[in-house]
Structures are given as C-alpha cells and as structure tokens.
Amino acid sequence: FERRKNFSFVFIKIENYDYTTFTFEIIDEISKNSTNLNIPLKNYNGFKVDFSTGILVNGLFSPSYKIIENSTENTKRIVEEANPSSKFNTGICLLAHAYPRLGEFANFGIGSGFSYNLNQQNLNFLLGGSFLWGAEQRFITTLGVNIGKVKELSSYYEINTDYSSSEFTPNTDVPTVDVLKASWFVSITYNLGLNNSTKNIKL
Numbered sequence: 608f609e610r611r612k613n614f615s616f617v618f619i620k621i622e623n624y625d626y627t628t629f630t631f632e633i634i635d636e637i638s639k640n641s642t643n644l645n646i647p648l649k650n651y652n653g654f655k656v657d658f659s660t661g662i663l664v665n666g667l668f669s670p671s672y673k674i675i676e677n678s679t680e681n682t683k684r685i686v687e688e689a690n691p692s693s694k695f696n697t698g699i700c701l702l703a704h705a706y707p708r709l710g711e712f713a714n715f716g717i718g719s720g721f722s723y724n725l726n727q728q729n730l731n732f733l734l735g736g737s738f739l740w741g742a743e744q745r746f747i748t749t750l751g752v753n754i755g756k757v758k759e760l761s762s763y764y765e766i767n768t769d770y771s772s773s774e775f776t777p778n779t780d781v782p783t784v785d786v787l788k789a790s791w792f793v794s795i796t797y798n799l800g801l802n803n804s805t806k807n808i809k810l
Contacts, residue, residue, distance in 0.1 A: 649742075655708050657739075659747050661796030663700045663722055667731065667788060669758040672766070672781040682769040685760065685781055698724040700794050702749060704737045714739040718749040722792070731755030733792060745798045753792035758783040 631644040671688040699722065706716025718737035721730055735751015760766065761782040 653708050654705060657704050657706075657745070657747075657798040658702065659704060659745075659796035659798040660699070660701050661747075661794055663698055663733075663749075663753075663792050663794035665696050665698070665722070665724075665731070665753040665755075665792035666694075666790035667696050667724070667727075667753055667755050667757050668694050669727055669783075670760070672760060672783070674775055674779065674781060676772065677769065680769070681772050683772050683775050684769050685764055685766050687766050696724045696726045698722045698726075698731075700733060700796065702733065702737075702747070702794065702796055704739065704747060704749075704798070706737065706739060712740065712742055714745075718747070718751070722753065722755075722794075724755065727755075727757070729756055731792075733794070735792065739798075741798075747794075747796045747798060749792075749794045749796065751792060752789050754787065754789045756785045757788050759786045760784075 628645055628647040631646070632641055633644055634641045672685050673688055674683055674685055676683050700720060701722075702718045702720035704716045704718045706714050716737045716739065717735075719732075719734045722733055723730055732754045733749070733751060734754075735749045737747050737749045739745045739747050761784050764770070764782060
C-alpha cells in the first residue's frame with residue numbers, strides 16, 4: 608500500500624512585502640542530511656504604501672519686476688522683466704504613494720507629499736496620480752497639482768502704468784506680496800522601499 612504523510616502548518620500572516628519566500632527544510636530520515644527548498648511567491652491584492660524621493664518640475668514661479676524712469680515726464684513705471692527661465696521651478700520632493708497590489712510590473716496609484724523649490728527656496732504641497740514601474744524597487748512618475756507661495760505685484764500697483772517719481776525713491780524695491788497659488792507638477796522619483804522587499808518564512 609502507499610504510505611502517506613500529512614503535514615500541517617500554523618497560520619501564516621502575509622506581511623507588507625512585494626514577495627514572500629517560503630523556505631522548506633527537507634531532512635533525509637536515513638542520512639539525516641538536510642536541504643532547503645526556497646519557493647518565492649509574489650503577493651497580490653490589498654493596498655500598499657511606498658515612499659519615494661526625487662526631482663520635479665512645476666509651473667509655479669515669481670515674476671521678476673523692475674522700476675524704470677521716464678525722465679521727460681518725471682514719472683516711473685513698473686515693468687516685468689523678460690526672463691523665460693523663471694516660468695517654472697525645479698526642486699526635490701518626498702512623496703507617499705498608495706496603490707493596489709496588482710502584482711504587475713506597471714502599476715498606478717495616488718501620490719502626495721512635499722517639495723522644496725530650488726529657485727524660490729520654499730516648501731510646496733503635492734497631490735497627483737502616480738505611475739509605478741518595477742517589481743520591487745520602483746521608478747515612479749507623478750503628475751498633479753502643486754500648491755505653494757509665489758511673489759506677485761502688490762494689488763495697489765499695476766505693470767506698465769505711470770506713477771509719480773515721488774512714490775519711488777532711488778533704492779525702493781518693487782512692492783510684492785506672497786500669494787498662495789496652484790499649478791501643475793511632474794516628478795520622477797525612486798521609492799525608498801524596505802531594507803529587504805522580500806519576506807522570508809522558514810517552514
């Protein structure tokens with residue numbers, strides 16, 4: 608007759624890893640030699656949260672103004688300096704991504720976090736959709752809304768409008784105010800992940 612053996616295992620909790628590797632220790636009853644059999648399994652279903660850091664470009668910028676003098680009419684006016692390079696900001700960002708565990712190379716989710724603008728040296732808030740590429744460690748592209756402060760001309764003044772020269776002394780700075788605005792952003796980041804994205808369970 609055929610001899611059979613039944614094996615049973617305790618309940619195993621699948622933790623928040625991309626892969627779970629089950630290690631079976633097989634022992635020869637005669638020689639008592641042992642060998643390990645490793646079976647990696649990709650985890651599916653549920654939600655996962657990853658963190659990533661990288662670079663971004665956004666549409667927030669502070670226009671640059673200057674005061675020019677019309678000597679023939681004894682007036683001055685504020686004009687916006689032409690500086691195409693100031694029409695966007697670059698910076699570094701830290702994002703958290705929540706996404707369903709589909710077990711595929713490409714995935715999608717929601718990303719939010721903060722960025723530090725290198726041009727204006729301030730913090731912004733980010734929210735958008737993320738596209739994740741990779742099985743364990745991932746490159747992530749995020750597109751969405753960037754909210755932060757920019758400097759704009761004070762509402763009392765208008766550009767290309769004549770004002771009396773007495774309103775501006777020779778060392779007067781252009782009057783600006785901080786305004787909270789929203790614009791687009793695109794980021795490319797790399798997820799920080801765990802020290803080891805695979806959980807090993809020995810059975």
